[in-house]
Amino acid sequence: MSKSLDRLTLLETFVRIADAGSISAAARDLNLSQPSVSRQLAELESRFQSQLMRRTTHDLSLTAAGAELLADARQLLDEWEALEEKHLETAEALRGTLKIVAPLAIGQLHLMNTLLQFQQQHPLLSLSWQLEDRRIRFAEVGCDCWIKIGSVGDESLIVEPLGQVERIVVATPALLATGNVPNKPADLAQFPWVALEPFEGQQIPLTNPKGKTVVISPPVRMTTNNIFALHKATVAGLGLAIMPRWLIEDDLNHQTLVDVLPPWRAPRLTIHAALLPGRRRPRRLQHFLVVIRVAVPQIPGVEQPLD
Amino acid sequence: MSKSLDRLTLLETFVRIADAGSISAAARDLNLSQPSVSRQLAELESRFQSQLMRRTTHDLSLTAAGAELLADARQLLDEWEALEEKHLETAEALRGTLKIVAPLAIGQLHLMNTLLQFQQQHPLLSLSWQLEDRRIRFAEVGCDCWIKIGSVGDESLIVEPLGQVERIVVATPALLATGNVPNKPADLAQFPWVALEPFEGQQIPLTNPKGKTVVISPPVRMTTNNIFALHKATVAGLGLAIMPRWLIEDDLNHQTLVDVLPPWRAPRLTIHAALLPGRRRPRRLQHFLVVIRVAVPQIPGVEQPLD
DNA sequence: TTTACTCATACGTAAAAAGTATAACAGCTA
DNA sequence: TAGCTGTTATACTTTTTACGTATGAGTAAA
Structure with missing residues (x-):
């Protein structure tokens, strides 16, 4: 021994x-x-x-x-x-390591600043920032907190809603001009689409403010697992796409993309924080959660969760 | 670091x-x-x-x-x-180290066998057997269990009585023959004495079965801090002495020493086990206590505690 | 069968804790 | 006050030990 x-x-x-x-x-x-x-x-x-x-x-x-x-x-x-x-604690400073998994795009574009600020406020803290859209196996990865858009799909985790994202059907004005002006969901099937994997059942449900839902199955010209690729393809006029409002706010303002069928929306997705249950939460994790709870709803195009 | x-x-x-x-x-x-x-x-x-x-x-x-x-x-x-x-525990064997402090004579003569047996039953256990009559500072010594004859004198410890020792005034027949046959405590003051340190106040209280107590102050020819020295001095006829029954059982049987004033006895002393309160008791300590609770009352001349 | 991954063993190296020797200092006794 | 004894800290050396690399054996999937 x-x-x-x-x-x-x-x-x-x-x-x-x-x-x-x-x-x-x-x-x-x-x-x-x-x-x-x-x-x-x-x-x-x-x-x-x-x-x-x-x-x-x-x-x-x-x-x-x-x-x-x-x-x-x-x-x-x-x-x-x-x-x-x-x-x-006497020193009051946060120490140790915090490993966070977050979605690629939102992590890269919006939460990155929050994270940098957090690290600067706690210089002794070591952060591991894993951007990953796929479902992870929490324990296997060994992370402290997983930020996930949409369902977490792991019953063993504690899940906390952080915000909601509106999802809009968008396209370039040029692409829309190639067909008839759509005024109902079914009209959208005349255009080509691009979609984000996983793209379940090749079907897209759209809901209007009155609560009516229509499912359409348009032709899909391209799928990708990367939301930036999807965005570029859409801006290039490859097809219609469903994208979260926080990603396309600028495009809408500049009219590089337009809201194709204004009242109709794809289902909102909830942004979640997932945590291991039953474990002690180190102070650094608690502080991070406080920060992230504030930061997520401040992302343009993200709303408070329903909870 | x-x-x-x-x-x-x-x-x-x-x-x-x-x-x-x-x-x-x-x-x-x-x-x-x-x-x-x-x-x-x-x-x-x-x-x-x-x-x-x-x-x-x-x-x-x-x-x-x-x-x-x-x-x-x-x-x-x-x-x-x-x-x-x-x-x-799977292996069931006791392990680790157990540090015990016990009185010199009783540890050497009687508890030693118990201890050896205990060690043989638990070969993986490492025992530290400290024989020491003086009062110890428990925490300072860092022992697990302190066996003490008489008062422990540390309120912060948990004290458990293990047995009682009868204490008898003895002397050699030859020494007694040099004076008048004693029939009351005061008669004992005519003989020289030997005593064990600490010997408080040079006074010896004696009690008879009816509960009557008489204090005598005999001349003391020798004091020692070692009970074996006391024993040898007594057997050599140097003086009368008070000794625990477990030490002189054999001498009484062989008539090398005699009970000087049969109904009168020095105060009984209680044998205690002292332990630290509030701390977890390792399994090895619990087992040791079980053994010692049985062993002490089995020492010849030791009786069950009053508790 | 081949490929790609797993885990365990052997060996050389580099890091780290242990010891030895020593210095600085405080309380006690003469 | 001086000398003695016991304290803790530092400098240096030696030993220990845990690391990585390289390697071999074995299993599951292609």
Whole structure:
């Protein structure tokens, strides 16, 4: 049994392996080499004299002992963190690392400023800012907060609404001029469309202020997983597209894009913050949440959530 | 800031310094060099960015921050120990270290066997068996359990009675033959005595079964702080002495010593186990207590406590 | 079968904590 | 007041130890 190797570090590594799902993934995440993480797990097992994880080359699973220890380790680590935070609090400054996952476009265009300001207010804080539109597996990624537009789709997380985005059918005036002026949803099917993946069922529901909903299935000329690509394609006149108001506010003002069928709208999407339940929330996370709750509704074209 | 140095070890060292009262004392206790312990404290302070202890060359005191951290550290360490114990429990064997302070004679003659047996039943357990008649400062010594004959004199400890010892006035038949046969306490003052330190007030109270108490002040020819020396001196005929029954059972049987004034007895003393309150009791300590509760009353000449 | 990924072992290196020796200082005793 | 003893901190050396790289073995999917 090696002597040093911080016992709490061993537990942290163990938790990270369990969450990340593999030793290699945990190693990447911890900025350590795979053998090092492998050794730390072995060391922990040797200290507790029991196998904590069964590992084959392609699968890794907790043993009963491991599962028990995992829960207790989480708790102890939370308590350590509470202690550390309490006794560093004297300095009042936020420390540690905060890992945030946010959507590509909104993270890049709007929340970036908020984040930079936040970091400048807390210079000792280390931020990891992951822009990612796809659904993530929260625990696996090991992030502290996930900002997601639309449904989070993970029942095990605590989800808090931050704001709502209006979504509008837009196009270039030039493109619209190639057809008849639309005055009902069905008229939109005469134009080509561009769409953001995932684009479920090739169907687009549109709702008017009275609550009437019509579903249309227009021809789709291009799909992309990148909202900036979608935006460029739309501005280039490739087709009609549904876009969040916060992305096209400027285009509407400059008439590079126009609201195609003013009263009709695609369903609003809610911007959520997702958090792990049951865990202690470090002060840095609480502060970040306060900031983000204010920042999101201030994005042009984003409204207060319904909650 | 150095990286490794187990965070929990740092806390343990800090607690040990606080209890031991000085860095040097803690170093001796931890089997480390003084500079090493000094550095660990400095390291902890640097991590929490606050001074935890004010130290002059001859005095060491907690700062406010240190006092707060001390309490929290104790708790966290208890929780770590609980975790460790729980997850090592699978193996069922007791581990770790148990430090016991016991009286010299009873520890050497009677409890030693119990202790050896206990160790053999738990080979992975490491025992520290300190024989010491003087009053100890519990926290300073850093022991887990203190067995004390007579009053413990520390209100802050949890005290549990384990048994009672009858104390008898004895002497060699030869010595008694040099005077008149005694039949009341006052008659004993004609003989020389030997006594165990501390020997308060040079006075000896004796009580008969009816509850009558007489105090005598005989001439004392020798005092000692070692009960074996007292015993030898008595057997050598140096004087009368008060001795616990468990020490002289054999002498009475072989008539090397005799009960000088059969119905009259010195006050019974209670054998106590003293423990720190409020702290988690490791499984090894609980097991030890079970064993000792059985063992003490089985010592010949020791009776069940009154409780 | 091949490819791509997993985890474990062996070995050399670099970092870090332990010890030793020493200096500075405070309280106690003569 | 001087000398003795015990305190803590610093400089330097040695040992320990944990890291990374390289490598080998094994499994799952293409």
